[in-house]
Amino acid sequence: MLGPARRVVFCALVCCSVYARASSCPPRCECSEAAHTVKCVSRDLRTVPVGIPGYARNLFITGNHIGRVGPGCFRGLDNVTNLSLSGNRISEVESHTFAALRSLRYLDLSNNQLTNIHPEGFSMHNHSLRELNLSRALYNHSAVMDLAASLRLSSLGALQGLDLSGNGLIFLPPRTFSRLGRLRRLQLSNNSLVAIHNGTFWGLGELEQLDLTFNALKSIPEEGLRELDDLPAAASLLLGDNPFTCTCAIEPFALWLNRSQGRVRDAEGLVCAFPAVMRNVSLLAAATRTLGCHQRAAGADMALQTSYVFLGIVLGLVGLVFLFVLYLNRKGIKKRVNDARDACREVWEGYHYRYEIDSDPRLSQVSVSADA
Incomplete structure (x- = not known):
């Protein structure tokens, strides 16, 4: 049995040991218990450091050389609300990587090199x-296909902001965001859509906000316009700095833009x-005052109708002239027809005579004797 003094000393040593472990800081990291913050910035780390204190709410592991992250990297960090893994050259996110972070509200994976995202990575x-x-x-x-699959299978139903800017995206698979029903801000700028x-x-x-600036949109066809119209009425759109091509094909988009100026925040700058x-001509004015597609179409239809009328008149005159010539030469034409008929009749009689001779042997002998 330990004496009372010894028990006090023993408890003090145990408490100090627990406090030391709780307050320990991983090598090459900076920890502040008062600010609940741990920083491991540009320390040439190859993996997520172990021994991160449990009091950490803000965890910054940035500018390192961490190739992959998995579920074992963040165990025991129930208090972390903000996690930044920016600029680590991460290429792989394994299944349920962030599942242990039960309080996580902000996750930054920007400036990495993701090539393999597990469908249940998020x-x-x-x-x-x-x-x-x-x-x-x-x-x-x-990598957009892996990303789309992970977003569709994720449990990010409470996500409010998603930044996908600067990823060189050419297209987005259908229903990529179908599980993000509470999303309010979607950043798609600086891509190649x-x-x-x-x-x-x-x-x-x-x-509430969709940013499509600095993409490769030459126009938005009617299918895309219907997609934008299906967004909530309060959603604001940004479409600036796209290479819009102002031919007659862009007219539906230009007309839609005139109707939707309240939703497109940068409509006047497009x-x-x-x-x-047409360079630097406002899209708001392109459809009605500059392109003039309807006027040109109407003019083309009128010119085509005029051409048809003129062609009909010419053909009618040619027909009348032809009939008049026939009328003036009716006697000569009749004589030529009769002569042709008589000539055909003589030829036919000659062929008929030769046929009768060839078919009757007796007449053939008489004909041969007469010739001799």
């Missing part, structure tokens, strides 16, 4: 995540990029 248990930053995070645009198709933004029933004669 699956979490308690739907706590509110902001996900994946700007400049994909190694190339081909060439079109908006049916189902691109399906399921975004609470969207201009034509091609052709050269």
